[in-house]
Amino acid sequence: MRIGYQGVPGAYSEMALQKYFSEIASNQIEAIEYDKFSTLIQAVANKALDYAVVPIENSTTGLISRTMDLFRYQPITAVGELLQPVQHVLWGIKGSQVEQLKVVYSHPEALAQSQNFFEQHPFISSQAFEDTAKAAQWVAQQNDPTIAALASQRAGELYDLIPLKEAIQTEQTNTTRFFIIRHQEFANQDGNRLIAYFETRHQPGALLKILQTFDLFNCNLEGLNARPIPGQPFSYGFFIEVNIEHAKASLSLLKEVLNQAAEYVQLIGRFD
Structure with missing residues (x-):
């Protein structure tokens, strides 16, 4: 596999x-x-x-x-x-200390999740790297005590680094x-969790019609995110997540109604 x-x-x-x-x-x-x-x-x-x-x-x-x-x-x-x-550990080479650090490398998401640490240590700058584990790997190769990486426990151990500070993410959960x-x-498309992407027609109330469709079918809305449509400036598609456990009709009928109400519909996922 x-x-x-x-x-x-x-x-x-x-x-x-x-x-x-x-x-x-x-x-x-x-x-x-x-x-x-x-x-x-x-x-x-x-x-x-x-x-x-x-x-x-x-x-x-x-x-x-x-x-x-x-x-x-x-x-x-x-x-x-x-x-x-996700528990971010600050990793450095042997002999390194937090007080002597100048730059911390990690993926932008990890850096964003650890902003409190950087606010508390203004002498340390953050530098985006393509991946948390790759940042740890790179820091190990540089052998520089003034740089460190934010990465997982497993990554630091794999690349023979030492933990300078543990669980530095702002949100502990x-x-x-x-x-x-x-x-x-x-794909075996079964389950009560449904994730879809759709693009509405450019007319008044288009998004409302989509949301009303899920309401009519008794689907519980759990998430909605707007995203720009490629090649169509200031036009947006929507990722939607719903629970269909108590839906009043079949998924095939729901999809048929959505296809009539929207310009484009794509099933992104279905599982429990």
């Missing part, structure tokens, strides 16, 4: 992969690293991967739009989710939500 994730060993995505597929023997899994989310998503769309693990939302910073936007117009479906606690995705041809 080929399962892809963005980053290198020690990344939170790799940790989520290991946790979600923990009941499958390790010798049956080939975990494949990708540098970019775009190539990871495309590999699923091209059937080069059986699954991929992708972060889509954080409890501190909200929707991770750079990944969710890639789901649009692709033949992929989320078939499951995992909530991964910081959690990232991951989707488990696969090609829609192989």
Whole structure:
């Protein structure tokens, strides 16, 4: 089974992969690293991967739009989710101390989730890096006591760094939500959680008609996010998440009504 994730060993995505597929023997899994989310998503769309693990939302910073936007117009479906606690550790080389640091490297999301630390240490600047684990790997290679990385416990241990400060994220219950995705041809689309993307017609009340449709079908709205439509300045599509456990009609009928009310509708995921 080929399962892809963005980053290198020690990344939170790799940790989520290991946790979600923990009941499958390790010798049956080939975990494949990708540098970019775009190539990871495309590999699923091209059937080069059986699954991929992708972060889509954080409890501190909200929707991770750079990944969710890639789901649009692709033949992929989320078939499951995992909530991964995110505890950022400040890692440095042996002999390093917080007081001598000048720069901390990490992924922009991790840096944003740790703003209180930087406010309390104004002499330390933050520098965006493509991945938390890669930042730890790079700091280990530089052998510079004035730099450090924000990364997971596993990443720091993998790259032989020392913890300078633990759990420095602003929100101590910081959690990232991951989707488990696969090609829609192989997806078993069952469950009471439904995630969809739709684009409304450019007319008064268009969005209201969509929301009223879910209300009429007795679906519980759990999330709604607006995103710019590519190539259409100041036009927006919407990611919506609903619970359909008590829906008054079948999903096929709901989709039929939505297709009549919206310009474009795409099922992003369905699972329990």
